[in-house]
Amino acid sequence: MKNKLISAPYLVWMVVFILVPLLMVAYFAFTDKDGNFTLNYVADVAQYSQIFVRSIWLAAIATVICLVISYPLAYILTGMSKNTQSTMLMLVMLPMWMNFLLRTYAWMTMLGNNGIINSIFGFFGLGPYKMLNTEGAVVLGMVYNYLPYMILPLYSVMVKIDKSVIEAASDLGCNTWNTLFRVVLPLSLPGVMSGITMVFVPAISTFIISRMLGGGGNLLIGDLIEMQFLGNAYNVNLGAAISLVLMVIILLIMTIMNQFGSDDETVLM
């Protein structure tokens, strides 16, 4: 009884701010401007399939790069002294406290044709290379902005792995690589899964990074949705339909991902 009372505000919150908005998005996606049922907008989403593919592709590349960078770092971190660990974690999180827009804007000035990097190249008689307004720049922006979201879950899972289990692996004949693949990797899988989720989901729906670093030629789903609500393409129903399809795609991808995770650990979505 007491438990029910305490959970009541949260329940109300979840209904008002999660369930109802979701239903409203679904409602707009399946109706036209006059409120009549229609499948037209959902069907219209198909014509943007190229943008969907690009979004998934770029977000996937960014996620893989984040994983490749973060995994060894997190593993190395757990072996350091407690003080070094907290200093390093602090450094990982520090950029997160700086405004997202500012961070991304900084990359614009660095990657531009007259930017810092090309100036350095120019000094050696090279370039200028086109770096800004490319897919590569978008991926770079995603990796830079979302890297901490990969490192932190990986670290928090790895730091909990019992050191004696690692010793046991070594005792039973594992060299460093064997230990990593046979013990550390399987035991850190839940962290890998939630890291992937934490990076992939915001990356696939970002619009600021693609807008600022990708120029006009690298539209992502996020930009498309934004245009339907705030842009001149104003079409709330189409925007809702695209959002709904995106959500379904993310759900599908995460469900497939979870099949690779351990059975009893569900991944944070």
Place this chain on the structure above:
Amino acid sequence: MNSIITLKDIVVEFDGERILDKINLDIKDKEFVTLLGPSGCGKTTTLRIIGGFINPDSGTVYFDGKEINGLPPHKRNVNTVFQRYALFPHLNVYENIAFGLRVKKVPEKEINKRVAEMLKLVNLVGFEKRTVQRLSGGQQQRVAIARALVNHPKVLLLDEPLGALDLKLRKEMQIELKRIQQQLEITFIYVTHDQEEALTMSDTVVVMNGGVIQQIGSPVDIYNEPENAFVADFIGESNILNGLMLKDKLVEISGRTFECVDGGFGDNTPVDVVIRPEDITIVAPDESQLCGVVESVIFKGVHYEMLIDAYDYRWIVHSTKAAEKGASVGLKFGPDDIHIMHKLKETEQFGEETPDEE
């Protein structure tokens, strides 16, 4: 018998503190050796040196006559049963036991056979598919033992393996471990702080304190002929008194003179005198030269434990017959029951324990 492991002048220091101080130890093949001592005595460190998890700051480790200093654990023909089992939580019982064989790329058929053998040895047939989290402490312990033994090590290292089990299970596992050791005919090196466990299972007991080996001997030797007051105190309960060796076979305790069987200490030498509580008989006051008043009587199951205040020492006496509290009694013991030992040096005084290393 050949020695399988030899430690020579092993020194280990952590943060300037000496954990092991010139350990010399010879372990014979097929022997059940127990490293016994209070926490912080260096017994686990010694085990970890043999396992390859720690490298000594100086000294040499020999395995089968060959120096193995610096050899990583996975290249040593020893396996360890860890204190808290350290089973792989992502693998089931079968895969936990098969782990070492898979790493060595043993053919599947052979793995099957050897794991089945091990399951039988540790009485876990039928548990193959269980996840290790669903096992009881005793069962996890058995998996840990099987996982180590399946690799056919020449030496099995056990780090307080029964510490987390309840008393009854512990007694069962003690007998089982001894059976396994005799059946497989391999060397067991066992670390414990439980003196009873050490006496029950071992062929040889190594008593350690403060990073120094105090005594090496069979359980009977260690119990009956402790080399110093620390060993006497740590192994079983003891009355340890200051004595004066008047001459060979004559010792003065509490101002009285007693005949004993030891000699060679020199005349008028201060010594430690150890008398086991169960070696003392309670008699009428006029039958003994040492009298005292019974302070307390506690029933311990098999015997009564009495504290008797006599002259300048409070004696512990074990007897199946209880004396009455407050009664005046005499204490009697024969010359055989008096164990004389050299006084410990000041620095090696027992009682002040070094901080816990584990």
